[in-house]
Amino acid sequence: MAVKATVLIRPKEGILDPQGEAVENALPALGFSGVSHVHVGRLVELEIEDPSQLESMCEKLLANPLIEDYEVVTASA
Amino acid sequence: MAVKATVLIRPKEGILDPQGEAVENALPALGFSGVSHVHVGRLVELEIEDPSQLESMCEKLLANPLIEDYEVVTASA
Numbered sequence: 001m002a003v004k005a006t007v008l009i010r011p012k013e014g015i016l017d018p019q020g021e022a023v024e025n026a027l028p029a030l031g032f033s034g035v036s037h038v039h040v041g042r043l044v045e046l047e048i049e050d051p052s053q054l055e056s057m058c059e060k061l062l063a064n065p066l067i068e069d070y071e072v073v074t075a076s077a
Numbered sequence: 078m079a080v081k082a083t084v085l086i087r088p089k090e091g092i093l094d095p096q097g098e099a100v101e102n103a104l105p106a107l108g109f110s111g112v113s114h115v116h117v118g119r120l121v122e123l124e125i126e127d128p129s130q131l132e133s134m135c136e137k138l139l140a141n142p143l144i145e146d147y148e149v150v151t152a153s154a
Contacts (some may be wrong), residue, residue: 002113008120021084021137023121030137036079043118044100049111060096060107061100 002047004020007064008071010041041068082151085117085148086140088140118145 011017019040027035044062048054054072063070086096096117104112115141121139131149140147 002111010120011123017152020121023090023123026138027134030129030134032134034079034128035134036124038121039148041120042123043087044097045087045118046100046115047113053109053112057104057107057112058107061103061109070152 002049003051004075005046005048005051006073006075007044007046007054007058008041008073009044009058009060010039010069010071012067012069015067079115080128081152082123082128083150084121085125085137085150086121086135087116087117087146087148087149089144089146092144107132118128140144 004057011020017039020038023036024035027033027038042063051069051074058070058072059065088097094116097115098119101112101115104110104115119140128151131151135147135149136142
């Protein structure tokens with residue numbers, strides 16, 4: 001039976017996050033204030049038969065472990 | 078006091094998801110099998126003083142409501 005998994009991928013602490021910076025800089029022009037620490041990452045959702053493969057999939061394809069942290073969340077489908 | 082918020086942005090059901098497709102097609106070549114329904118979206122994390130602005134921020138900047146669904150999760154910081 002396949003398991004639903006969600007992978008959250010974030011830029012590592014201290015690594016440049018140009019997307020987050022762009023969002024943070026764009027907000028005041030749109031009338032939004034009081035927003036800080038914006039970080040933009042990726043969300044991967046999938047169904048997998050063998051969830052033990054997830055860690056290795058993240059290392060090899062889904063995330064770039066040099067500059068990104070990932071967090072795997074699974075829930076039975 | 079600022080509130081931590083997470084916004085999950087996904088391609089809408091039925092909308093082309095080329096990133097998800099690319100991941101799904103790349104997996105067998107890397108030796109992974111039994112993976113399906115891959116969808117790739119975005120993850121935005123931020124701190125905000127007035128969380129009632131989040132909905133409007135998503136509509137105007139963070140997501141493209143024509144082709145993306147978004148889900149806002151808040152937790153006091």
